[in-house]
Amino acid sequence: MTRIIVVGGGAGGLELATKLGDTLGKKKRAKITLVDRKSSHLWKPLLHEVATGSLDAGVDAISYRAHGCNHHFDFQLGSLSQINREDKSITLAAITDEEGELLVPERELGYDYLVMAIGSTSNDFGTKGVKDHCIFLDSPEQADRFRTEMNNEFLKLHAKNGDGKVNIAIVGAGATGVELSAELHNAIKALHGYGFADLDSTKLNVTLVEAGERILPALPPRISGAAHQELVKLGVNVRTATMVTEATASGLYTKDGDFIEADIMVWAAGIKAPDFLKDIAGLETNRINQLVVKSTLQTSRDDAIFVIGDCAQCEQPDGSMVPPRAQAAHQMASRCYRNLIALQSGRELKPYLYKDHGSLVSLSRFSTVGSLMGNLTGGSMMVEGRMARVVYISLYRMHQMALHGTVKTGLMILVGRINRLLRPSLKLH
Numbered sequence: 001m002t003r004i005i006v007v008g009g010g011a012g013g014l015e016l017a018t019k020l021g022d023t024l025g026k027k028k029r030a031k032i033t034l035v036d037r038k039s040s041h042l043w044k045p046l047l048h049e050v051a052t053g054s055l056d057a058g059v060d061a062i063s064y065r066a067h068g069c070n071h072h073f074d075f076q077l078g079s080l081s082q083i084n085r086e087d088k089s090i091t092l093a094a095i096t097d098e099e100g101e102l103l104v105p106e107r108e109l110g111y112d113y114l115v116m117a118i119g120s121t122s123n124d125f126g127t128k129g130v131k132d133h134c135i136f137l138d139s140p141e142q143a144d145r146f147r148t149e150m151n152n153e154f155l156k157l158h159a160k161n162g163d164g165k166v167n168i169a170i171v172g173a174g175a176t177g178v179e180l181s182a183e184l185h186n187a188i189k190a191l192h193g194y195g196f197a198d199l200d201s202t203k204l205n206v207t208l209v210e211a212g213e214r215i216l217p218a219l220p221p222r223i224s225g226a227a228h229q230e231l232v233k234l235g236v237n238v239r240t241a242t243m244v245t246e247a248t249a250s251g252l253y254t255k256d257g258d259f260i261e262a263d264i265m266v267w268a269a270g271i272k273a274p275d276f277l278k279d280i281a282g283l284e285t286n287r288i289n290q291l292v293v294k295s296t297l298q299t300s301r302d303d304a305i306f307v308i309g310d311c312a313q314c315e316q317p318d319g320s321m322v323p324p325r326a327q328a329a330h331q332m333a334s335r336c337y338r339n340l341i342a343l344q345s346g347r348e349l350k351p352y353l354y355k356d357h358g359s360l361v362s363l364s365r366f367s368t369v370g371s372l373m374g375n376l377t378g379g380s381m382m383v384e385g386r387m388a389r390v391v392y393i394s395l396y397r398m399h400q401m402a403l404h405g406t407v408k409t410g411l412m413i414l415v416g417r418i419n420r421l422l423r424p425s426l427k428l429h
Helices: 011-025 044-052 064-070 140-159 175-192 221-234 326-345 386-422
Strands: 002-007 030-036 074-077 080-084 089-092 102-104 107-110 113-116 166-171 204-209 237-239 244-248 251-254 259-261 264-267 291-293 302-307 312-314 358-363 367-373 380-384
Touching: 002 011, 011 030, 011 064, 011 326, 011 386, 030 064, 044 140, 044 175, 044 386, 064 074, 113 326, 140 166, 140 175, 140 264, 166 175, 166 251, 175 204, 175 221, 175 358, 221 237, 221 358, 291 302, 302 326, 326 386
Parallel strands: 002 030, 002 113, 030 074, 113 302, 166 204, 166 264, 204 237, 291 312
Antiparallel strands: 080 089, 089 107, 244 251, 251 259, 358 367, 367 380
């Protein structure tokens, strides 16, 4: 029986393991194993909502083990520490509890095909003080840390009868930074209705810092311009062409010599693949640790190893690189699945071609802006407001449908609507 291991349960990895389990695993044609160092999955684009409390990770998170039982794949909790290409095996590090007691010893798992889908982490570019003083929104744990610190600052301000402000600085005006900036204003408006009558948007000072000439640099100028205007309306202090050179306990220093005071600092200025991937098992990597792949998503030095998502450097026919976006991970998972099926039946593998379906940025309940590609005009169409919000939400629904199917996703939407009536609009505990 063919052994397929998927390392990383992010958007692409979990979708791939689910598809493989529902087909090859269910028919006993292959043994599918998903490996992740966490026990549950949360769609990464939702982390800014977890950070502000507008989404409860405990409700939306998916248990890998339970999902594996429902979709015919095995789940192994653990962190990848080594790949042995000669023996076709991977090593998972030992698992210990908080006191250092051994829970699970080091393990080896054999494979016929290995898929690396471990995503990305924030890139601080070696900036002084960032690791010590900034929060990276890479995981639900980091998002919970931000929410705790935010609530503590609001509590201190409330104890002083609203005398002062909460200063929050966000470095990096990509989708995460922009969406978090808007979501913070939604959070303080919600708190106002939960007994914090002395708190409103005037008590919140959000500074969004971007080294480039405009926010959302990966999107067309007209879209980034529209988002910029919306943020300014909310009261966000948007600072473009501003490079941060140092982070301290009390704020940020810029290249121009300015000091940005901050009680909480978030770093969302770039991504890289995890450091341990650098030259792992002799595989080819680039300067941000991404594994270099061929057009078939197989690594450049080993056809038995596939890579999908943010940790893959995949060059397109025009010389451009596939961007680290959720839609790319979703598309890669689908192509990798088809290529693995092709290998099972001895058919030719096909190349992965990235299709840009556009980009949408949610400014919380205030607005949504973006562009849709490949519409009836054959080009791009700018969308905003209610229509853009519907399309933005549908991206998450597509992810849910890939994991659960149409019926279960429909039931989840129904439960979500009921929870709006039963649960507070903000996570307060």
